Amino acid sequence: MLELAVLGLLHEAPMHGYELRKRLQEIRAFSCGTVYPTLRRMSRAGLIEETQEEQEAQRSRRARRVYRLTESGRERFVELVEDCGPRACQDEAFDVRLAFFARTPPSIRMRILESRRRRVEQRREGQRAILARADEQCDRYTAQLHRLGLDHSELEVRWLDELIAHERAEQGAERPVGVGDRLDRGLDRDTTNGT
Numbered sequence: 001m002l003e004l005a006v007l008g009l010l011h012e013a014p015m016h017g018y019e020l021r022k023r024l025q026e027i028r029a030f031s032c033g034t035v036y037p038t039l040r041r042m043s044r045a046g047l048i049e050e051t052q053e054e055q056e057a058q059r060s061r062r063a064r065r066v067y068r069l070t071e072s073g074r075e076r077f078v079e080l081v082e083d084c085g086p087r088a089c090q091d092e093a094f095d096v097r098l099a100f101f102a103r104t105p106p107s108i109r110m111r112i113l114e115s116r117r118r119r120v121e122q123r124r125e126g127q128r129a130i131l132a133r134a135d136e137q138c139d140r141y142t143a144q145l146h147r148l149g150l151d152h153s154e155l156e157v158r159w160l161d162e163l164i165a166h167e168r169a170e171q172g173a174e175r176p177v178g179v180g181d182r183l184d185r186g187l188d189r190d191t192t193n194g195t
Contacts, residue, residue, distance in 0.1 A: 001096040002030055002038050003047075007077040008100040010048060010069040017065050027099045039067060047073035077103075084108045089116035106171050113167060117160040124153035 002024075009015065009023050017039070024030045042048045049070055052063035069077070081104045087093050089112055101109050127150040134143040 001028070001093050002034060003042065004077070004080045004100065005030070005096050006038065006042060006067075007047065007069065007073055007080065008096075008103070010067055010073065011077055011103070014066050014068040016053070017067065020067060028095055042073070043067075045072075046070055047076050081105075082108055084111040084115070086115070088112045089119050106167065110164070110167050110171070113160055113164050117157060117164065120153055120156050120160065124150060124157060127153055 005024055005027050006020065009020060015023065017036070020039075021030075021032065021035050024035060039048065039050070043050050047070060049068050051066050051068065053066050081097075081100055088097050094112075094116055097104070097112060104112075127146060131143070131146045131150055134146050138146070
């Protein structure tokens with residue numbers, strides 16, 4: 001997910017390493033120990049390029065590195081945002097995917113949101129079952145911890161329902177009326193002869 005986050009941020013504009021690291025922290029708490037090795041790997045792979053900032057190099061011993069997206073990096077970013085496999089809705093990936101939903105095709109966004117909702121609904125049902133047995137098996141603090149998990153899951157399902165409803169409304173507004181739509185609404189009937 002770090003690769004997607006770096007490509008997505010550099011898709012906006014080139015950035016110094018420090019600025020990039022700071023922006024990554026706004027999406028998720030990525031470790032500094034993983035950010036710079038990932039940047040080096042991505043540079044070797046030709047996804048990003050690293051340049052030294054000339055003005056800074058003259059004023060200080062250590063030049064500031066500026067990272068830019070390459071054409072290969074743009075292609076990889078598109079590939080990653082269009083991937084709606086099972087990992088896209090998992091806890092460790094969903095927040096990063098959501099951060100770049102504006103550049104994700106609408107049909108992919110919908111699949112990821114619906115998959116995430118199913119995953120959280122399954123978790124919620126498991127938490128309800130645990131909570132039903134909690135009085136017999138857990139102390140009150142552990143039971144409260146399970147209650148908090150259930151509350152969080154219920155809140156996330158409602159939030160996802162709102163996102164999905166908004167996404168459907170938006171996609172419906174963008175879609176031109178086609179033959180299938182006319183059939184669904186009975187608009188293809190010939191009103192002149194009553195059929």
